Amino acid sequence: MTSLHGRLVAVGAALVLLLAVAVGYVVHAAAGGAQPAGHGSGGAGPATAAGDVGAVTSTGPFYAFKSSRLDRDFGRVAVAPASDPTRRVFTRDLRCTRLAMTGGRGLCLQPAPGVTVAIQALVLDGNLAVTHRLTLPGYPSRAKVAPDGRLAAVTTFVSGDSYASLGFSTRTSIIDASTGAVLFDLEKLSVTKDGRPFHASNFNFWGVTFTPDSRHLYATLGSGGRTYLIRADIAARTATVVTSGVECPSLSPDGKLVAFKKKVSDDPVTWRLWILDLATGREHATTETRPIDDQASWLNDRTVMYGLATDDSLSDGGGKAANPSAVDAGASVDTAMWAVAADGTGTPRLVLDHAWSAQLATTS
């Protein structure tokens, strides 16, 4: 072996080289090696001036959504009249990774600043002004508001909340929208399956949808690699398993149909948009054949709306197309909202370009 001095020089040079590679790569990635960074930054051109949101929300049905055009407005919440979806009006500075808007109330999820993994859940009034703020652990995932606007549900991804070595679980909280307080976590529900108590420490709940009377909710229960659809009585804090293989349910306004993500492949994980008829227990596919990862919403009792990534980089194989759920966590991905008939006929049509997490809301 050479002298200590020689080794020091040689290793020192190699270390400097490796450091340069590491720093260089990060700088390249930060400079937008692929996409504009984070929500609310990057992109070109000035941000669009805020408009009169109240003028849109007070005149009839409107879409509330997050703008996903890869420019300065990325992540900003906007509204557009249902009669003219291209006329988007931006809020002043409301930025969300996931948005819900029903019954004159809204819920906006955004990553909280700081060193911990946490989100801010903002409760909104009918004009998208913030009324309450909550901090919850995890990454933003799903948001829903009950038809009467009194309750809201938030799902986050939490790491370290499980004893599996790569533990990664979901947490779903029910919020009283009038006070902004967490009422309970779905983990506190007593669940029955086939008439018997059903519980396990590896229970995960996600994707809440409320019944038209706002007294019950449906959600996905995951346990040991299987997923179930549960129906819960909110006041009694009880739930029963309805069926299995249903993720991210979304109840039609009349409460008869459930639009959901059906897993059609494990590797890469792929979901398709399916419909479950609660009265008959039958399920069928929609004519949307592209992979989805979104909690759908309804335009009316017969039409479902859902988001898809339009970004080419997300559809170049490797299974990435199946996962714009990174969108809900804040990744910069361009998306669009599509609609398709719930009865399995027709063809999907584009509803809103450069939009994510859209809902059709009515004037309260």
Next chain:
Amino acid sequence: MYLSSARARDAGLDRSVKGRGMRVPGNVVALGSVSLITDISSEMITAVLPVYLVFGLGVSLVSVGIVDGLYAGVTVLVSLLAAHVADRTQRRKAVAAVGYGLSAVSKLGLPAVGASLGGIAAVIGVDRTGKGLRTAPRDALISLSSPPDLLGRSFGVHRAMDTAGALAGPIVAFFVLRAAPGAYDAVFVVSFCIAAMGLLVLLAFVRDRRDRIAAGVDVSLRAGLALLRQREFRTTTVQATLLATVTLSDAFVYLLLQHRLDVPLVWFPLLPLGTASVYMVLAAPVGRLADRWGRRRVFVAGNAAMLAVYVVLLAPLPAAAVLVLALALHGVYYAATNGVLMALVTPSLPASLRTSGMAIVQSGTAAASFVSSVAAGVLWSWRGATFTLAVFVVGLTIALALVGTAAVGARRRATASA
């Protein structure tokens, strides 16, 4: 303690330590640096992997968890075989270097395989194999580089450096992702570069301990396993394995803490930092204490600290007190057991079979930890958190009582034969 032939042979091995200089050998510091650098690299990945898999790729973590469990068994086999090769060829540094190299390469594998579950499983497998390969040869090198009366301290210093790296890893990942949000590939590339630095430091600055195997000394696989016929080594291995069976894994300790406190889930990812900070600060001084006061005593006391963690989790104390006490005691447990156990078994292992012996102890405790996790999972699903904790309190109390009785018996035997 008695002076075994192995100890006699070890004495004066490292010329950098003279007399009562009380300095930790340079080779140990070099190995500590390698571990520090490597742990920055690996903990960067650990911090972002779940997020990357779920948000970056959409992989179901249930499937990854299963894959992870399967590897526990493979790692045990790999480490025993690697230790045998290291002893047989007396090339411990080379075997360790292969291990560090494999783990480094696996960092680049992650972006390469994309979302393929088989690919991810293979990459994690390569990383685990690397870890299995390097641990025992590295600990053997530490023990062979250190004078016998400094073993505890040497292992302590190594573990402190190792933990410092583990603490720094997530911070580095945080800054990379802050500079380039969503750019997981940048995290992997930086992690690879850091791992390569660790490998370079190993190759350039760690001296191998190669002894010519004397004629007639058996280094076969069978001889390695025959180490267990030696009373002192067998006793320590059995005791450490028994204690590991009734020791809750980290994940469960944090889950119980969260369950007990029921509030600050936002801070949940920071709980391991509490344990690691205490471990890092105490590892060296506790190792030194072990050298003076007795390694077995300190090892047993460390396990008693784990029992105290359980008691704190059950005790009707204010939330803040539970948090601080549980994490501090958990850190004490690590400082008094992890490196101390290696220092404890060293004198009973001949230098020619040092790596194999260490791999046997490590495999025994690793397998026991796996059993413990499965048992805790079953108990938890069946009867909940408090019940699980109560069972482990009883189990650890019995195990400590058995170990204590054995120690008294051994002392009596030693006195009688003297």
